[in-house]
Amino acid sequence: MIGNILWCALTNIGRRRFGSILSFGTAFLVGGVLFLGNIARSVLGFPALSDAKRLFLVLAFAALAICILLLAALAFFLTRTRGDELAIYRIHGAQRIDILLLGAVETSIVSFTGSLGGVVFILLLILGHALALPSFFLGMRSLNLLKLIGIGGQAAFGVAVIAVIIGALLTASTLKRDADGLLKGAP
């Protein structure tokens, strides 16, 4: 069954190039921003930077809110175009949970690879010294490469989870209309 859902998810991702690229690009951007925010949050724990903590937190939360809004807007746009597809699956006997699972698999594949790409991109910039972190960052034993990778993984996973939750909520609200309602066309 997982193989069947993967077949459908990969076919959908491949055929919906525009939506997939848009989702990938958004996740790339959000992943990169969250990664930088996570680095900042990690560094804020250092005593030397305690005074700047409030400012950093405000900026980080603002960035997070913008990211979530961006993901929600994109998910809303992409879900609205899929009413017919939901109707087709429903009349052939798919249950709501199956459709939610398909949406979650599609979203997680695209958003995780996108955000991971964003994280790796930022990581490469840091390692290549193209993105100059303040020199005292590099000297501190608590911010080594392994920790950076850990922070990056958290960011990528976080983006995927947020995207899946938003997508699932939107799909579930569409599926409140039962198959006969969906048959009347896209919501």
Place this chain on the structure above:
Amino acid sequence: MSIKAISISKTYFPFGDGAAGVRALNHVSIDVNEGTCTLVRGPTGSGKSTLLALLACISPPTEGEMAFDRVHLPGAAETELSLFRERYVGFIPQSTLLIGELTLLENILAPHVFLGGSARELKPRALVLLERLGLGGKAGFLPRELSEGEKKKGMAARALLKEPLYLFGDEPVAHLDEDSARSVLGLFSELRRKGSAVVLAAHGLPRLEECTTVYELLRGEVVSCTRMGGKGKKRQKAAPNSRRRSDGTG
């Protein structure tokens, strides 16, 4: 196995549950048995599509009883109805319902593969069906590159792919020329001969000589039922409906 609908009604509430409803179907009783072909005729707005959606368990009736092989469906959970559709029902909707981004072949395969079928096993049969419907060279086309008639044939192929026990076609030969209609109806006849029940809704009489029962609908009510037996047609006038409509619309 059979589907039995006893005095089913359907009221839509397009303006919310509190507002007046629109009665699309009014106390209709109908039997669908395996190996038969049933035609539901009637003018636009007579309730044909609603009746098909109810019989296919896509939509629940607001009144009346539905039973599938002595299993009463109104009490069934949504999961059971979905399973019923998955296992036994093929449905050709009236409006074009194809996924715009998938090719014709993928459109035919996608819902069946999603529900557990093997793409490798289903693909050859899908190609055979497309070939028989004259769409052999168009398996890789997107829906926007197909005509309305070709889309309709694609939806017929999708419904026929798993040889369902019950096939419901809502205007399945609309937009089709004589030859195409014949090829689609030929596939329906083959399915019926294998023991499946075929239920079609149409404005007029499609060129299908094998119809065993013809129901005439008018304003949501069955006005006549004609059974085509071996010794000629037997026409039954439906009993006039004495029940008053509770909502006063319809």
